[in-house]
Amino acid sequence: MSAGLNLAQLQAVHYTHGPCLVLAGAGSGKTRVITHKIAHLIEHGLEPRRIAAITFTNKAAAEMRERAQGLIGRRAKEVLICTFHALGVRMVREDGRVLGLKPQFSILDTDDVTSILKDAAGGTTDAATARQWQWTISRWKNQGLNAAAALAQAQDEQERSTAVLMARYEERLSAYQSVDFDDLISLPLKLLRDFPDVRAKWQALLGHVLVDEYQDTNATQYELLKLLVGERGHFTAVGDDDQSIYGWRGATLDNLKKLPQDFPALKVVKLEQNYRSTSAILRAANNVIQPNPKLFPKTLFSELGEGEPVRVVDADSEEHEAERAVARIQSLRAASNPPPEWRSFAILYRANHQAKPFEKALRKVNIPYKVSGGTSFFDRAEIKDLCAWFRLWINSDDDPAFLRAISSPKRGIGHTTLGQLGGFATQHKQSMFEALFNAMLPAAIPKRALEGLHEFGRYINDLEYRARHTHGAEAAYAFLQDWLQEIGYEKHIYDGEESEKVAAARWTNVLEFCDWMAQRAGGQLDEAAGDVITTQSKSLLEVAQTIALLSTISEREKDQDMVTLSTLHASKGLEWPHVILAGVTEGMLPFKLDDDNGRDTDVGEDIVQRLQEERRLMYVGITRAQRTLAVGWTKKRKKGREMVKAQPSRFIAEMKLDQATAQEDYREKFRALQAEFAARAAAAVAAKSR
Numbered sequence: 257m258s259a260g261l262n263l264a265q266l267q268a269v270h271y272t273h274g275p276c277l278v279l280a281g282a283g284s285g286k287t288r289v290i291t292h293k294i295a296h297l298i299e300h301g302l303e304p305r306r307i308a309a310i311t312f313t314n315k316a317a318a319e320m321r322e323r324a325q326g327l328i329g330r331r332a333k334e335v336l337i338c339t340f341h342a343l344g345v346r347m348v349r350e351d352g353r354v355l356g357l358k359p360q361f362s363i364l365d366t367d368d369v370t371s372i373l374k375d376a377a378g379g380t381t382d383a384a385t386a387r388q389w390q391w392t393i394s395r396w397k398n399q400g401l402n403a404a405a406a407l408a409q410a411q412d413e414q415e416r417s418t419a420v421l422m423a424r425y426e427e428r429l430s431a432y433q434s435v436d437f438d439d440l441i442s443l444p445l446k447l448l449r450d451f452p453d454v455r456a457k458w459q460a461l462l463g464h465v466l467v468d469e470y471q472d473t474n475a476t477q478y479e480l481l482k483l484l485v486g487e488r489g490h491f492t493a494v495g496d497d498d499q500s501i502y503g504w505r506g507a508t509l510d511n512l513k514k515l516p517q518d519f520p521a522l523k524v525v526k527l528e529q530n531y532r533s534t535s536a537i538l539r540a541a542n543n544v545i546q547p548n549p550k551l552f553p554k555t556l557f558s559e560l561g562e563g564e565p566v567r568v569v570d571a572d573s574e575e576h577e578a579e580r581a582v583a584r585i586q587s588l589r590a591a592s593n594p595p596p597e598w599r600s601f602a603i604l605y606r607a608n609h610q611a612k613p614f615e616k617a618l619r620k621v622n623i624p625y626k627v628s629g630g631t632s633f634f635d636r637a638e639i640k641d642l643c644a645w646f647r648l649w650i651n652s653d654d655d656p657a658f659l660r661a662i663s664s665p666k667r668g669i670g671h672t673t674l675g676q677l678g679g680f681a682t683q684h685k686q687s688m689f690e691a692l693f694n695a696m697l698p699a700a701i702p703k704r705a706l707e708g709l710h711e712f713g714r715y716i717n718d719l720e721y722r723a724r725h726t727h728g729a730e731a732a733y734a735f736l737q738d739w740l741q742e743i744g745y746e747k748h749i750y751d752g753e754e755s756e757k758v759a760a761a762r763w764t765n766v767l768e769f770c771d772w773m774a775q776r777a778g779g780q781l782d783e784a785a786g787d788v789i790t791t792q793s794k795s796l797l798e799v800a801q802t803i804a805l806l807s808t809i810s811e812r813e814k815d816q817d818m819v820t821l822s823t824l825h826a827s828k829g830l831e832w833p834h835v836i837l838a839g840v841t842e843g844m845l846p847f848k849l850d851d852d853n854g855r856d857t858d859v860g861e862d863i864v865q866r867l868q869e870e871r872r873l874m875y876v877g878i879t880r881a882q883r884t885l886a887v888g889w890t891k892k893r894k895k896g897r898e899m900v901k902a903q904p905s906r907f908i909a910e911m912k913l914d915q916a917t918a919q920e921d922y923r924e925k926f927r928a929l930q931a932e933f934a935a936r937a938a939a940a941v942a943a944k945s946r
């Protein structure tokens with residue numbers, strides 16, 4: 257398995273009996289080390305199921321599994337390749353009983369969490385406040401604090417009241433048999449820390465743990481890793497401190513600093529050759545990151561030649577910037593024969609909303625594109641509705657799911673009734689579903705309303721029973737269709753939507769979802785979800801169990817030939833031949849640094865750190881490019897509702913480009929026009945022949 261690896265990479269791959277850290281710059285083949293090491297470990301006798309490879313996203317997991325399969329075939333299927341969160345789900349499902357959690361616990365999404373928080377706070381709360389609470393609680397959880405500990409360390413009244421709220425939130429979660437995303441890390445940690453049997457089991461199971469993008473792990477993830485590998489420390493972490501861009505979400509470079517102290521036997525491997533980018537691109541990247549303090553000194557060189565100069569493209573407005581980006585794509589395609597495929601282009605930007613003008617410009621000339629890191633399929637209201645039903649089959653104590661399912665579609669059970677039921681359930685310390693069948697309920701709720709509730713309860717039980725006994729793709733599909741018919745979901749969608757077109761699109765989503773569920777019941781598609789092991793047919797109930805986790809997984813898009821639009825954060829680890837970095841405008845990237853009014857008093861240090869993280873974001877962006885790179889900025893930018901005059905980002909100057917070649921030249925525009933003309937002519941011919 258030594259093909260396609262340099263000496264340093266081989267060293268890292270062959271070092272299997274101790275802790276190993278590969279620390280190296282972008283594009284130096286760190287991820288490649290992980291895939292090859294999985295193959296190497298298996299070829300040297302480690303059972304696939306005893307290897308865990310942890311990636312930053314589900315998409316990265318799917319890609320890694322594919323690569324590993326390319327190297328060693330089917331055996332790669334059994335390797336546990338997934339995110340920390342997916343690993344957490346598996347651990348808690350297997351061993352969560354000792355924490356009082358049923359294996360069928362529910363996983364709450366952001367919406368559920370905010371509504372629980374609002375509810376726990378009593379009174380009326382605006383969305384922004386609820387989000388703020390959620391954010392704070394999440395931050396605490398990521399620091400390993402529970403409500404009591406958070407209260408003990410609270411600095412001011414606001415933190416104290418949030419900590420009190422957190423206590424109520426925790427109570428509710430355990431009553432609902434539910435966990436939030438942060439729990440998927442903190443609960444496994446608790447399992448390993450407090451239950452020696454569980455710890456021994458996992459440490460014995462895992463023969464080697466590999467972690468990609470190590471620089472973006474947070475404190476709890478690091479603790480989890482330590483407990484998983486135990487003192488033996490058979491693990492491989494790969495990362496790049498210059499690409500740490502999730503500090504705002506609690507990731508900490510301390511994890512890199514701590515490794516050599518916590519594992520004195522740590523073998524550190526440095527990689528210096530970049531196999532991704534031309535020298536021109538790599539030089540710009542090295543120059544940009546240079547002002548940041550160095551945790552570990554690194555050098556990076558490329559042997560791919562000087563390549564095209566990096567271009568700077570200025571524009572009057574975002575719309576103009578988008579037009580120029582499209583022109584650039586067209587001219588690059590026109591410039592070579594055969595033209596590069598659409599999938600070799602990416603447009604990257606700081607924030608999701610920046611995609612819009614590019615989408616419009618691309619549509620205008622019929623260029624296929626996909627927005628990655630945007631609204632996932634599973635975030636759509638109709639899919640969430642259906643998932644609420646599934647969650648209820650699996651865990652009838654899931655009150656948020658209960659409330660959503662009972663009202664989608666509406667079944668004549670009003671708010672008052674639900675309020676009464678909620679009150680009754682709280683009083684009797686039961687979940688709402690359990691309360692339905694409480695012998696004392698009839699005394700608390702009028703007869704007619706009660707009948708509706710009972711009917712719903714019986715229906716859920718009936719569905720659960722049927723789902724448990726429905727196996728295989730065809731049966732599952734038929735079941736789902738019957739069920740949607742029974743609850744009148746199609747009508748519900750069409751009634752609730754003004755525009756027929758939108759309703760039709762939503763209904764198509766529903767059907768697509770059923771189809772997808774059915775395929776999973778047939779035993780296909782497991783790996784795409786970062787799923788582990790079985791590929792046998794499953795009961796529909798079992799399929800439903802895996803759904804909650806998937807709610808954050810945007811399924812791996814089929815490898816379609818499309819231009820990628822992506823945020824910089826979501827572009828981590830990926831590469832494209834041609835990259836356009838958009839909105840490299842002061843105030844956008846670095847983001848609003850100098851017009852921060854500073855709620856904090858120690859803003860000084862905060863600003864320095866934030867600037868460094870923004871600079872790393874720029875570094876990540878530049879290093880996604882293999883062959884050409886253009887950096888765009890706009891002379892005006894939105895600030896609140898106004899348009900203000902804007903300057904090129906300081907990072908453009910920091911790239912230290914050669915001024916003579918940096919400006920995109922007019923000939924490109926000319927070529928673009930030619931290309932567009934040709935495309936139009938072709939389209940006209942095609943239209944005629946239809």
Ligand code: ATP
Nearest residue numbers: 260261262281282283284285286287288531532829
């Ligand atoms: P990032 O920091 O962006 O995550 P990375 O260090 O993980 O990058 P990879 O994605 O593993 O880098 O590799 C970058 C590119 O270089 C890939 O296309 C990979 O296939 C290629 N590559 C890596 N190592 C070698 C090698 N030894 N020989 C040839 N190509 C290589």
Ligand code: MG
Nearest residue numbers: 286287288829
């Ligand atoms: Mg990588």
